[in-house]
Amino acid sequence: MALNLIILGPPGAGKGTQADRLAASKGIPKISTGDMLREAVKAGTEVGLRAKAIMDRGELVSDEVIIGIVEERLARADARNGFILDGFPRTVAQAQALDGVMAGRVPLIVIDIAVPEAELVRRLTSRLVCGTCGQNADPSDAQAVTTMRCGKCGNALIQRSDDNEATIRERLKVYEKNTRPLVDYYAGRPTFRSVDGAQAPDIVAAALVDAVESARAVVAGGSAL
Numbered sequence: 001m002a003l004n005l006i007i008l009g010p011p012g013a014g015k016g017t018q019a020d021r022l023a024a025s026k027g028i029p030k031i032s033t034g035d036m037l038r039e040a041v042k043a044g045t046e047v048g049l050r051a052k053a054i055m056d057r058g059e060l061v062s063d064e065v066i067i068g069i070v071e072e073r074l075a076r077a078d079a080r081n082g083f084i085l086d087g088f089p090r091t092v093a094q095a096q097a098l099d100g101v102m103a104g105r106v107p108l109i110v111i112d113i114a115v116p117e118a119e120l121v122r123r124l125t126s127r128l129v130c131g132t133c134g135q136n137a138d139p140s141d142a143q144a145v146t147t148m149r150c151g152k153c154g155n156a157l158i159q160r161s162d163d164n165e166a167t168i169r170e171r172l173k174v175y176e177k178n179t180r181p182l183v184d185y186y187a188g189r190p191t192f193r194s195v196d197g198a199q200a201p202d203i204v205a206a207a208l209v210d211a212v213e214s215a216r217a218v219v220a221g222g223s224a225l
């Protein structure tokens with residue numbers, strides 16, 4: 001049975017890190033709208049050129065553009081057996097559009113990663129990512145952090161241009177206003193789970209696997225869906 005999963009949570013909650021791990025272990029694609037936009041910026045496409053300024057201000061790219069990108073991506077063959085969405089949906093309009101796309105497919109499992117704001121700011125201001133493959137550096141990987149080289153591909157680690165204090169504050173504000181309401185949007189579903197993200201990545205990963213498995217049992221049972 002396909003695993004169609006959304007990972008919700010504020011910026012810095014660890015969505016990308018956890019989605020990478022789970023996608024690798026389940027053999028399904030991680031679909032990160034932030035990564036797709038950063039690739040478009042790098043490639044200099046029209047969408048990328050327009051998105052760059054919005055991203056650097058910490059605001060959201062329009063629902064219309066993002067929904068179009070995700071619909072196209074979910075229609076690809078490799079998403080038929082499942083996917084992990086990271087950074088989408090971020091607004092109620094995006095969630096409603098996704099529900100439309102999911103009609104006739106295996107129901108969504110939604111996991112919210114909860115982390116207090118002070119911890120998010122601490123993580124984001126010190127976050128390093130690979131400028132080439134986009135993977136977040138593991139803060140406990142002393143060699144990567146000392147050499148400033150990616151532990152996965154060996155290329156240079158950088159700070160994301162939107163990981164500065166002013167933009168981080170704006171992104172957290174935008175999250176509270178536009179994205180946190182999604183917790184209420186999904187919380188009544190039997191396939192919604194919340195995990196405590198203020199723990200070590202391995203512990204969060206284990207909690208995430210447990211949450212996914214318990215929600216999958218509900219999907220398999222077909223109860224109240």
Ligand code: AMP
Nearest residue numbers: 033034054055059060061066087088090
């Ligand atoms: P992320 O890598 O998920 O933190 O996303 C980086 C930036 O890309 C966000 O601050 C937004 O400007 C933009 N972005 C990513 N995903 C979305 C989305 N679903 N809706 C609107 N904007 C998005």
